[in-house]
Amino acid sequence: MDNITENARAQMRKGVLEYCILCLLAKEDAYASSLLTQLKEANMIVVEGTLYPMLIRQKNQGLLTYRWEESPQGPPRKYYSLTDKGREQLALMDDAWREIIATIEEIKK
Amino acid sequence: MDNITENARAQMRKGVLEYCILCLLAKEDAYASSLLTQLKEANMIVVEGTLYPMLIRQKNQGLLTYRWEESPQGPPRKYYSLTDKGREQLALMDDAWREIIATIEEIKK
DNA sequence: TTTTAATACCTTGCAATACAAAGTACCAAA
DNA sequence: TTTGGTACTTTGTATTGCAAGGTATTAAAA
Numbered sequence: 001m002d003n004i005t006e007n008a009r010a011q012m013r014k015g016v017l018e019y020c021i022l023c024l025l026a027k028e029d030a031y032a033s034s035l036l037t038q039l040k041e042a043n044m045i046v047v048e049g050t051l052y053p054m055l056i057r058q059k060n061q062g063l064l065t066y067r068w069e070e071s072p073q074g075p076p077r078k079y080y081s082l083t084d085k086g087r088e089q090l091a092l093m094d095d096a097w098r099e100i101i102a103t104i105e106e107i108k109k
Numbered sequence: 110m111d112n113i114t115e116n117a118r119a120q121m122r123k124g125v126l127e128y129c130i131l132c133l134l135a136k137e138d139a140y141a142s143s144l145l146t147q148l149k150e151a152n153m154i155v156v157e158g159t160l161y162p163m164l165i166r167q168k169n170q171g172l173l174t175y176r177w178e179e180s181p182q183g184p185p186r187k188y189y190s191l192t193d194k195g196r197e198q199l200a201l202m203d204d205a206w207r208e209i210i211a212t213i214e215e216i217k218k
Numbered sequence: 219t220t221t222t223a224a225t226a227c228c229t230t231g232c233a234a235t236a237c238a239a240a241g242t243a244c245c246a247a248a
Numbered sequence: 249t250t251t252g253g254t255a256c257t258t259t260g261t262a263t264t265g266c267a268a269g270g271t272a273t274t275a276a277a278a
Contacts, residue, residue, distance in 0.1 A: 015124020
């Protein structure tokens, strides 16, 4: 895979990363490290330096809240969960995603 | 539509803009202004300050070439067309796009 | 007790880039 | 010769993705 292609894939991933986070949190509350693992398993390559600031942004936008929880081992975890506003936003992003897919299909014709 | 949502939509669009350009040029050669019109008609909001530098980048990557053509009225037009490399890249981006869609579907489960 | 390893969260500095806005240039018709 | 339409380009600012490094907690090993 050349650099150009990898860069293009990265662009596409970036575009939906915020959406993916809301999707995952809609299923269950999670802390950053576990989100990281889930996203990597889904081939959404992300690194800490991207995820942490993004969670903070989404929290500052009122889409997420968090609570601290003890960990069975290691430091405490910051569990994020969707707010009502976050759920509304997710619904809007579902629409946006469908529209993008439709747009590409249209352009492909 | 609030700012957060508009921003999220914009992020998604950005992610596929390079892809859209290659898709459009695969159908027929075009000059920047007409690409702008086509993209806007497809709801892919773009402005000149985004499109022109992007075309130059893609040309510098060897994905596009251009030729000048007289316009029926107004200044000459820079018609872009896909190179062989551009067509290869487009095929790779088709794959990347399918993968992203699959990833979201997976995450949505 | 000290060190090591694992886990987890956060920040800094750099590079890429999207966009608004302004600039340059060409052409034809008024 | 001025106006309006078309077209390409550049500049300055703000955002943000990422590599790399930093801080902190815990438990187990040395």
